[in-house]
Amino acid sequence: MTTSPGTTGAVRAEGDGSPVRIGALVPLTRPGWTAAGRHLLAGLELAVREVNDAGGIAGRPLELVVRDTAADPLRAAAAVDELVDLGAAALAGEYHSVVARAVAARADALGVPFLCSSAVIDALTDGPTRWVARLAPVQSRGWRTYADFLLGAGHRRIAVAADPGAYWTSGRRILREHLAPRGATVMELDARERTPAAVCDALVDHGATALLLLAGHPEPAVPLVRAVRADRRLADVLIGAPAGQPEFADWAELLGGAGAAVPFLRYLPDRLGPTGAHVASALRERLGEAPSFVAFEGYDTVAVLAGLLRTHGADRASVAASWPHVDVEGTRGRIRFARTADTGVWQWEWAPVQVVDRDPADPERFRILHTG
Incomplete structure (x- = not known):
């Protein structure tokens, strides 16, 4: 009821x-x-x-x-x-x-x-x-899993296009603290202050191999995906969305095939x-x-x-x-549930964590890329 x-x-x-x-x-x-x-x-x-x-x-x-x-x-x-x-x-x-x-x-x-x-x-x-x-x-567990996926795929020069806010700030910190000791650099770009074209130029200048969208959906995430996909200089750049923007049908509806092959976190078992x-x-x-x-x-x-x-x-x-x-x-x-000192709440610590993307051959199908 x-x-x-x-x-x-x-x-x-x-x-x-x-x-x-x-x-x-x-x-x-x-x-x-x-x-x-x-x-x-x-x-x-x-x-x-x-x-x-x-x-x-x-x-x-x-x-x-x-x-x-x-x-x-x-x-x-x-x-x-x-x-x-x-x-x-x-x-x-x-x-x-x-x-x-x-x-x-x-x-x-x-x-x-x-x-x-x-x-x-x-x-x-x-x-x-x-x-x-x-x-x-917790975010630190999921986003460290995502960082391990990036490292395993060979990415060492990573850019993040980020919105302001506590959640996005926490995500940037988790990624930076996990990636830096493992030889990766993280360049931060303000997703609201820079135009999509300016973000593309910065990716080229930095030599980034991955761009992570730590930003709201549909704005500014969708315009950023369209800009990067349309820029021939960035044909080999991975677009990632650890917060899970591609999980929902409206992502595929707005982006079509351009929204495929964008890895994100989801919390399901294999x-x-x-x-x-x-x-x-x-x-x-x-x-x-x-x-x-x-x-x-x-x-x-x-x-x-x-x-x-x-x-x-x-x-x-x-x-x-x-x-x-x-x-x-x-x-x-x-x-x-277990009591976790770092979060202060009762926590299901064993929830499954996956990195997945939409299959370019069939954007309605999800591919499991990494588990943690």
Whole structure:
């Protein structure tokens, strides 16, 4: 069950037949990454439907109360307050790292459990908290895996076209700190201040063999891809997008064949097990296209929370105290959380990490290039 605003206040007592509410925070309008938000919401909704088909939470229906964050941290923080007032037993979702940080901070302040589905920035909170857990692998793990892929492919002169912001700044730092000791250089280009033509000239001057798009989609990432692909001087330059811009169908729709062979990170295993295969089929039907890893993250989020709610009840403190007891068969493997000193939250440390691209011979097909 998915609803718009409700009217209830505190978490209701068990046994009264009232819904158990999960507050879902999802980017559904611009400037949020709406394709990611749509897939995340599809996964959340599918899992809620299946939980209710199986009898709900001790006979009570599970209800998803959705709020659009539009990639706005202030809007998301206000939504947390609203969802707490509406009686949400837990919060779920969010894709954008800076927004997830705002949600985590507010959830910690108000004492409501938040399971972050998709945001990867290492510093999800400013300090340790018992209220927050995360499914997505931390950025440092994924981006180091991506850096290892670049090194393995022979790239030592790497340029990044970067937007401002904490997530992109963190990505640049991770790449630089991992690549420099291994003999690679990283040249930083401001993706907003330089025109695509100026970026191309800088790549030639630097002798770069790879350009990484640490920038928003579709602007300025798409114009940069078109410019590099059209520049004969850069025919051998690899374009990469570690943040995952090519994962979604709108990338292929905007760029066609030019959007193929752009390696990016995604968080899927080489092969889905029975649970993952079942969910993949149901998500494809719901979305009308192949589900992204973000849709699986949404499904797994509800699977974890539903397991905790069934076992420990809808009391917020009890849910938060149960992170170390999570043991759920998710779509991409067994989900268990560990306490990580470097992030301050409960973390699924074993999420699969891949570097993939779209096959130039068939841009609808993904090629696995590297795993970590």
